[in-house]
Amino acid sequence: MPPIECPVGCPVGQKGTVEFLLQGVIQAFRLLFSGDPETFSAVAATVKASSFSMAASLILGVPLGFALGHLRFPGRRQLRLAVDTMLALPTVFIGLMVYAFISRQGPFGEMGLLFTLPGIAIGQTLLALPIVIALSATAVEGMDAGLRTTLISLGAGRHRLLVSSLWEVRHGILAAALTAYGRVMTEVGISMMVGGNIKWHTRTITTAIALETGKGMFATGIALGLVLLLIAFAVTLPASFLRRK
Amino acid sequence: MKTFSKWGCLSVIALLVCLSVFPSVAAAKILMMATTTSTDNTGLLDALAPAFTKATGIELQWTAVGTGKALKLGQNCDVDILMVHAPAAEQAYVAAGYGIDRREVMYNDFVIIGPPADPAGVKGQSVSAALKTIAAKSAVFVSRGDNSGTNKKEISLWKASGDAVPDKQSWYVQTGQGMLASINIAAQKNGYTMTDRGTFIKYAHTHGGNPPLVVVVEGDTILKNQYSVMQVNPARCVKVQNDLAKRFCDWICDAPAQQLIADFRLMGKQLFTPNAK
Numbered sequence: 001m002p003p004i005e006c007p008v009g010c011p012v013g014q015k016g017t018v019e020f021l022l023q024g025v026i027q028a029f030r031l032l033f034s035g036d037p038e039t040f041s042a043v044a045a046t047v048k049a050s051s052f053s054m055a056a057s058l059i060l061g062v063p064l065g066f067a068l069g070h071l072r073f074p075g076r077r078q079l080r081l082a083v084d085t086m087l088a089l090p091t092v093f094i095g096l097m098v099y100a101f102i103s104r105q106g107p108f109g110e111m112g113l114l115f116t117l118p119g120i121a122i123g124q125t126l127l128a129l130p131i132v133i134a135l136s137a138t139a140v141e142g143m144d145a146g147l148r149t150t151l152i153s154l155g156a157g158r159h160r161l162l163v164s165s166l167w168e169v170r171h172g173i174l175a176a177a178l179t180a181y182g183r184v185m186t187e188v189g190i191s192m193m194v195g196g197n198i199k200w201h202t203r204t205i206t207t208a209i210a211l212e213t214g215k216g217m218f219a220t221g222i223a224l225g226l227v228l229l230l231i232a233f234a235v236t237l238p239a240s241f242l243r244r245k
Numbered sequence: 246m247k248t249f250s251k252w253g254c255l256s257v258i259a260l261l262v263c264l265s266v267f268p269s270v271a272a273a274k275i276l277m278m279a280t281t282t283s284t285d286n287t288g289l290l291d292a293l294a295p296a297f298t299k300a301t302g303i304e305l306q307w308t309a310v311g312t313g314k315a316l317k318l319g320q321n322c323d324v325d326i327l328m329v330h331a332p333a334a335e336q337a338y339v340a341a342g343y344g345i346d347r348r349e350v351m352y353n354d355f356v357i358i359g360p361p362a363d364p365a366g367v368k369g370q371s372v373s374a375a376l377k378t379i380a381a382k383s384a385v386f387v388s389r390g391d392n393s394g395t396n397k398k399e400i401s402l403w404k405a406s407g408d409a410v411p412d413k414q415s416w417y418v419q420t421g422q423g424m425l426a427s428i429n430i431a432a433q434k435n436g437y438t439m440t441d442r443g444t445f446i447k448y449a450h451t452h453g454g455n456p457p458l459v460v461v462v463e464g465d466t467i468l469k470n471q472y473s474v475m476q477v478n479p480a481r482c483v484k485v486q487n488d489l490a491k492r493f494c495d496w497i498c499d500a501p502a503q504q505l506i507a508d509f510r511l512m513g514k515q516l517f518t519p520n521a522k
Binding site for chain 2 (some may be wrong): 103104105109110115171196197198199200201213214215216217
């Protein structure tokens, strides 16, 4: 990130908190509207990795979550418990696991995924998948039980039943997607461990915040945090239109 | 069906985003380096990398971690080259066959910094005397505590002072974080810490030349901080790009790059002194 001029010293102790936060807000706008290339590189890295991981986790997770909530099979409760436990996976731990597999010494080392955005996306997919599965399953379980009976009594076939059920839980799935997106966008552990925080390549907004904070550039850190919030807003805004009936 | 078209629209957008996510990357030659936080945080690598690309057509990418993790990444064959600063650990690393062709590149020195008021009264003392005083007075001392080159050096200084290396003492704060983060913690706690001079100059620069912590102990020969490059051993790691790594070693040890290092200044102060042989 560009150096911040601190003629009278940046740290919190020397300036009022309000002034310090204000500096962050001003800089957030400066970074965005001056077209700061490092910031835009980090924004692009964040958007690319999170888009890929969200697409992958939704494609895999929604059908699995639907099946978990809809079907009745032996071991379902245990499986549900396992998925719910996975909601607590620490991101640094996922990062380490993915590193172990894609390090050149690891089983998938040949693919050259370490220090790349696809590598980060794989880790983030593992992070998002349990969230999508668990929340989709919850949405399906919470579906009006009467709907099924009504549909069958109206002569709906299996196919029609499935489509109608999916349509009925669309808001639950949207909520699942947004929750997962929130975690994927904000995680640091996976991006740091698997991506390596490499400037112009795998430096995401969150690893940039960690770096700037480590360097004592607190205002830049706050500015980048605000940039991240703006992206989140840009994503959730269309989603809020979808929610309107 | 109004809502339906909205969802259809979203699917199309989602699909487009997915398709545009990973465009094929131009197959440029990329050299991957693991290095220490000081070479990155000071901005030195930002200054050197474009010159290296211009001279050789090779793009330099680096991940800035502590020396301990950098060595581990090399041992796991995940990087091609290392630029670190823990001579004893590096020699053991080469002896173990993980790295080859260790070459000294540049040095600066470590300094002990503390509050201008100097509550423990160590200003101007020798390193050993200063550490003994800090321990005796239980003045706050911030340690990296992360097995980095700086941390290894600090531990060796405690050993050289004759005192036991502190660990659980309440005044001894092990942050587990990078150098600038640790300096900031020391400043907040009004304590002492040890840093390389390059990072300290960067810190002073950030604070407009008026940093909350100042140098209290310096100049001891024991405080020399040597940086070296090593290639990851291609005999162990078949996938590493040893040809690119070797070119970097040759380039950075040659006169033009050595001059770039000497010319790298902040606030008019030189951060590193080139000393390649």
